[in-house]
Amino acid sequence: MANSDKKTVLVVDDEADVRNFLQAALVEAGFNVILAEDGNQALNEVEKSKPDLISLDLVMPKKSGARFYRELNKNKAWSKIPVIIVTGHARDDLGKSDLKELTMSGPGIYLEKPVKPNNYIAAIKKLLGMDTTAEEKETAEMVELQSDLKNIIDDADPETLKKLKELLKKK
Amino acid sequence: MARNSSKIEKRTHDRRRLSDLVFHELFQQVPFNVAIIDRDYNIIMANDNFTEYFGDWKGKKCYAVYKKLSKPCAECPSEEVFSTGKAVAADAVGIDQQGRKTHYIGNVFPITEEKGGRVEYVMEMTRSIIETGRLQSEYQILFDRVPCYITVIGEDYRIVRANEAFRENFGDVLGQLCYTVYKRRKTKCPNCPAAKTFRDGKIHNSTQLGTGKRGQEINYAVSTSPLMRGRGSVAHVIEISNDITALRKLEQEVIEAERLGAVGQTVAGLAHSIKNILMGLEGGKYIVSLGLKKNDKEMINKGWDMLERNFEKTTSLVKDFLSFSKGRLPDLKMISPAKLAEEIVELYKDIAAQSGIELKMELDGKIKNAPLDPDGIHTCLTNLVSNAIDACLMGEQRGTEVVIKVSDAGGKLVFAVSDNGSGIDYEIKKKIFTTFFTTKGGAGTGLGLLTTRKIVQEHGGKIMVESEKGKGARFRMEFPRKRLMALYKS
Numbered sequence: 324m325a326n327s328d329k330k331t332v333l334v335v336d337d338e339a340d341v342r343n344f345l346q347a348a349l350v351e352a353g354f355n356v357i358l359a360e361d362g363n364q365a366l367n368e369v370e371k372s373k374p375d376l377i378s379l380d381l382v383m384p385k386k387s388g389a390r391f392y393r394e395l396n397k398n399k400a401w402s403k404i405p406v407i408i409v410t411g412h413a414r415d416d417l418g419k420s421d422l423k424e425l426t427m428s429g430p431g432i433y434l435e436k437p438v439k440p441n442n443y444i445a446a447i448k449k450l451l452g453m454d455t456t457a458e459e460k461e462t463a464e465m466v467e468l469q470s471d472l473k474n475i476i477d478d479a480d481p482e483t484l485k486k487l488k489e490l491l492k493k494k
Numbered sequence: 495m496a497r498n499s500s501k502i503e504k505r506t507h508d509r510r511r512l513s514d515l516v517f518h519e520l521f522q523q524v525p526f527n528v529a530i531i532d533r534d535y536n537i538i539m540a541n542d543n544f545t546e547y548f549g550d551w552k553g554k555k556c557y558a559v560y561k562k563l564s565k566p567c568a569e570c571p572s573e574e575v576f577s578t579g580k581a582v583a584a585d586a587v588g589i590d591q592q593g594r595k596t597h598y599i600g601n602v603f604p605i606t607e608e609k610g611g612r613v614e615y616v617m618e619m620t621r622s623i624i625e626t627g628r629l630q631s632e633y634q635i636l637f638d639r640v641p642c643y644i645t646v647i648g649e650d651y652r653i654v655r656a657n658e659a660f661r662e663n664f665g666d667v668l669g670q671l672c673y674t675v676y677k678r679r680k681t682k683c684p685n686c687p688a689a690k691t692f693r694d695g696k697i698h699n700s701t702q703l704g705t706g707k708r709g710q711e712i713n714y715a716v717s718t719s720p721l722m723r724g725r726g727s728v729a730h731v732i733e734i735s736n737d738i739t740a741l742r743k744l745e746q747e748v749i750e751a752e753r754l755g756a757v758g759q760t761v762a763g764l765a766h767s768i769k770n771i772l773m774g775l776e777g778g779k780y781i782v783s784l785g786l787k788k789n790d791k792e793m794i795n796k797g798w799d800m801l802e803r804n805f806e807k808t809t810s811l812v813k814d815f816l817s818f819s820k821g822r823l824p825d826l827k828m829i830s831p832a833k834l835a836e837e838i839v840e841l842y843k844d845i846a847a848q849s850g851i852e853l854k855m856e857l858d859g860k861i862k863n864a865p866l867d868p869d870g871i872h873t874c875l876t877n878l879v880s881n882a883i884d885a886c887l888m889g890e891q892r893g894t895e896v897v898i899k900v901s902d903a904g905g906k907l908v909f910a911v912s913d914n915g916s917g918i919d920y921e922i923k924k925k926i927f928t929t930f931f932t933t934k935g936g937a938g939t940g941l942g943l944l945t946t947r948k949i950v951q952e953h954g955g956k957i958m959v960e961s962e963k964g965k966g967a968r969f970r971m972e973f974p975r976k977r978l979m980a981l982y983k984s
Contacts, residue, residue: 338770340800344777347784347793411769437773440780 330451331355333374335365335391336409337383341436345378345409348440349447362391369401376451381410405450408433409443432470442466526600526619531556531572538615547622549591556618560588572616575602579613590622598622643714643735646721647672647688654730663737665707672733676704688731691718695728701738713739767811774804814945824867824952826982831907832861834868835898838875842883851886851894853879858901864975865982870949871909877942878911878969885915885967905975912968946971954981 332354334345346356357372359365361383368374377395381388388408396402410433432446441462448454449463476484521528527544529537535555545551548559556572557563566573571584585599600620604613637644638658646655651672661667664675672688673679682689687698697719704712714735721730781797784790832855839855846853875898882896899910950957954977961967 338774340774340777340803343796343800344773344780347777347781351784411766411773436769437776439776 329353329355330375330453331357331372332376332378332447333357333359333365333368333372334378335359335362335383335388336378336380337361338380341380341409344440345443348443351440352444352448354447362387362394365391366394369395369404374404376447377404377406378447379406379408381408407443407447407450409436409438410434411436432467433473434466434470435473446470524619526621527598529556529559529618530605530615531618532615533576533613535566535572547590547596548588560586562589571602572618575604575616576613579604579606579610585623586620596622596624597627598624643733643737645672645733647731647733649692649729651682651688660735663706663712664704676702678705687716687718688733691720691731692728695720695722695726702735711739712737713742764811764815771804771807771811774800774807778802778804814942824870824949824981826865826867826978828863828865828982829868830861830863831866831871831900831902831909832857834866834871835875835900835909838872838879839898841876842879846883846896849883849887851883851896853883853896854898856897856899858899859903861900861902861907864902864907864973865978866953866973867949870952874946874949874971875909875911877946878971881942881969882911882913882915882967885913888916907973907975907978909971910968912966914966916966954978 332349334342334349334356335358336342336345337360342358342360346358349356357368357374359368365377365379369377379388379392388410392406395404395406432450434443434446442465445459445463446466448459449467476487479487521541522543524541525543526541527547528541529544529551530539531537535557537551537554537556537559540551551559555566557566557570561567567586571582571586574582581601581603583599583601585597587595587597590596598620600618603617603619605615605617606613640657641659643660643663644655644657645653645660645667648654652669653667653672653675656664656667667675673681673683673686677683683702685700687700690696690698697717699715699717701713701715704714706712715738716733716735718731718733720728721732723729778797778800781800782794783797785793785795785797835855839853843853879896879898886894886896894914896911896913899908899912901908901910947957950971950973953973955971955973958970958972959967960970
């Protein structure tokens with residue numbers, strides 16, 4: 324079934340709806356998709372199917388996304404797999420510290436739930452260095468910029484935030 | 495005969511020797527500066543205390559030693575004693591051997607060869623009161639400046655003394671009735687702590703609300719202690735009060751800040767729940783449109799199911815949210831706690847059994863009826879039991895047992911729900927009651943424990959959790975019976 328030309332994405336999320344949604348979008352864009360419900364399953368799948376990219380939720384029962392990621396990084400080969408974090412906890416206490424650790428090391432990007440299928444696919448293609456349409460390229464760049472900006476804004480001091488706001492208002 | 499007279503001589507001699515010794519000891523040990531002075535102001539004798547205090551005196555005039563003067567003092571008590579032959583009390587300001595000004599008091603006694611005869615010498619016994627004076631002013635400063643209100647109240651409830659702090663806030667009040675001053679009342683206060691102290695001679699503590707001289711409200715914690723008369727009756731009462739107005743205000747501010755903090759967390763939690771639902775709706779919408787495009791009925795159904803499920807989640811979120819935000823007093827009824835727990839067991843037994851989990855109830859001794867809000871406690875137990883069942887299903891090693899234990903000892907009614915399921919991470923335990931978040935993915939709204947805690951607190955109780963990751967969890971809801979009764983009566 325697996326087409327050797329097709330890239331394989333491992334989707335890790337404890338919520339069935341999210342898994343279904345991301346799977347549908349990925350299949351539609353021509354990816355092979357493997358699913359995992361938690362960090363433990365995900366590690367098994369990484370070992371078994373060597374995915375090209377991992378789409379990861381952070382807060383999950385049993386093994387959380389952060390713990391999974393830490394274990395992933397212990398393995399030299401696996402640590403090169405790009406990771407896209409899809410989380411609803413990007414800005415609360417539960418996810419923030421995890422997220423900081425994750426975006427600091429390894430390749431990856433994070434998207435905040437709810438995600439749009441277009442943004443999601445474009446970001447993944449960009450991470451995998453795949454050929455993209457001009458439109459996809461633009462979307463991916465925008466998504467990446469937004470993600471970077473969010474990181475910067477989260478860490479910025481109030482003074483910088485004020486300046487930034489002024490700057491954005493002028494446009 | 496001769497022998498006898500020599501015996502008497504010896505005894506007389508011994509006595510004289512003894513009296514010399516005694517005189518010498520007395521002269522040296524008496525806690526005064528003692529000096530013997532003749533009519534020409536010469537100091538002829540002085541004890542070691544004197545020497546230590548005023549320095550060398552041999553061959554010097556008294557005024558030179560006491561005051562470092564070159565001629566006799568304008569008012570000389572010794573002159574008076576020389577002329578009248580009577581002892582006088584005196585006080586004077588002199589200069590000690592370090593050159594410091596010193597205030598001393600004492601007595602001057604005449605020394606005569608025979609009773610009523612001419613006064614040849616005077617003996618001056620003095621003592622520095624610098625120390626006493628310092629203590630007195632220290633005491634005064636302490637009394638006035640100590641950061642609390644101090645009054646002394648007589649049996650007629652009139653204020654005999656008041657310190658500066660008190661006068662600053664309550665006005666100049668000496669001689670006035672304490673209840674007028676403290677509370678602007680015309681009659682004695684009910685539960686007057688001073689009255690209690692007058693009655694039983696014991697210390698009493700209470701907190702009171704008074705009115706200051708500018709009409710400002712003053713919260714104070716007062717303690718009344720007795721000043722006893724000789725035979726144990728209370729002559730005066732000292733009232734020492736701490737102004738706790740600022741503390742009270744601070745307490746209120748803390749409560750308010752906590753409340754606002756909780757609102758903030760609630761809003762953040764709400765946003766998160768909604769984000770999750772939006773993700774589901776987004777997904778459903780996408781899959782339906784994909785199905786329509788491909789004319790794939792199965793896909794359309796799948797997407798439609800997702801949409802329905804997430805609309806359903808919105809409904810239950812709103813319901814939970816409303817029940818959480820309801821700020822109501824619990825509707826207390828005298829009910830049997832054991833029966834309530836039994837109802838929950840009946841309700842969940844089958845669901846638990848389907849997953850291979852045994853739901854049990856244990857009663858620790860006899861459980862008396864208690865005033866509880868049946869619906870509220872029902873909600874709490876439901877939340878805890880369904881959490882416990884979920885924890886059993888979630889663990890890496892699956893648990894098989896959930897126990898509701900009811901106990902009633904030490905004035906506390908306790909419901910404990912324990913499981914041997916997945917347990918709770920330390921990190922998550924810290925947040926479990928504060929943020930309403932869920933680790934159950936889409937299955938929970940994250941409001942269950944928050945609502946539970948709220949209901950428990952409305953009953954005057956508290957909820958605690960003991961758990962270690964992988965070792966199950968135990969939630970305890972404790973209700974002090976005293977508080978339950980107080981709530982029930984009000």
